[in-house]
């Protein structure tokens with residue numbers, strides 16, 4: 044009975060002078076996000092991953108503990124008295140940001156670099172940390188020699204948050220990249236230091252999208268860096284398989300320039316595969332059909348109206364059924380089509396021709 048009472052007991056702590064509730068297992072960062080302060084800065088944190096505690100930007104003061112603790116890795120306990128913003132904490136955060144900023148050749152990376160690529164720039168600006176006080180030694184050697192067309196490996200901009208390594212392991216289950224060496228020699232690398240194409244990498248792009256500095260960046264999207272205009276984002280569903288991952292298409296004017304995974308997409312929570320992430324060229328391919336084509340008596344395709352094309356197709360179906368029987372007709376619904384179109388395809392084949400020879404390719 045005592046156990047039941049304990050498990051239903053409301054747990055509370057005090058944060059920035061306000062009593063707040065929390066659930067067993069929650070971290071101070073999660074409690075702060077939910078209740079009091081959505082402004083605690085982070086750099087090594089990605090809510091989809093195990094907290095890591097590397098950057099120390101999220102530190103908070105806890106009464107009775109001498110040094111500030113990382114809120115992303117510290118579990119909340121009942122009765123804690125926590126402060127998330129004090130002059131001391133803010134000074135500490137600014138100094139940390141000055142140090143990480145001092146290592147990077149470039150802070151203002153292009154937003155086309157990736158979903159999280161502006162995180163460091165935003166924090167450096169918020170804390171006015173471009174002071175140059177700690178300029179000097181740098182870590183991370185870029186790999187401009189890697190010939191892959193998708194992922195720019197510009198490790199001069201790496202701050203060793205390890206989000207890329209963790210997302211590759213925890214989210215993608217791939218373990219294609221890892222950390223070699225320590226301190227200023229720290230290097231994100233593949234096994235044997237080779238190219239990504241020779242590693243276990245599936246080019247899912249997750250490491251790009253979680254990188255907070257643009258050290259890992261979307262090579263393909265960056266090709267449109269100099270296309271004039273603002274980047275517009277349009278929420279849609281990936282047109283490939285039946286999973287239905289949510290994406291934000293990036294466009295400049297009428298040009299599709301890249302794809303961002305939707306972190307709040309119910310089917311994917313920010314994950315994509317190589318096709319959803321990078322295979323969007325078909326949308327604006329010069330050979331994409333823009334009008335129906337029918338074959339003339341000479342066997343050559345020519346543009347036609349929709350009515351003419353549909354009449355021709357209907358006649359083809361009828362001829363096939365009449366000459367070869369109903370089972371000579373077989374439909375495959377495209378995995379790119381929505382459920383409604385797939386439903387209509389099977390209805391059309393079953394009701395019109397009396398055959399059940401229908402399938403689809405949504406098995407990715």
Ligand code: SF4
Nearest residue numbers: 201202204205207254
């Ligand atoms: S490449 Fe990016 S995500 Fe990976 S450790 Fe460096 S800064 Fe972090």
Ligand code: SF4
Nearest residue numbers: 211244245247248250
């Ligand atoms: S693209 Fe995907 S599989 Fe390849 S290193 Fe990045 S996270 Fe790992």
Ligand code: FES
Nearest residue numbers: 096098099101115
């Ligand atoms: S976000 Fe908590 S230590 Fe980096």
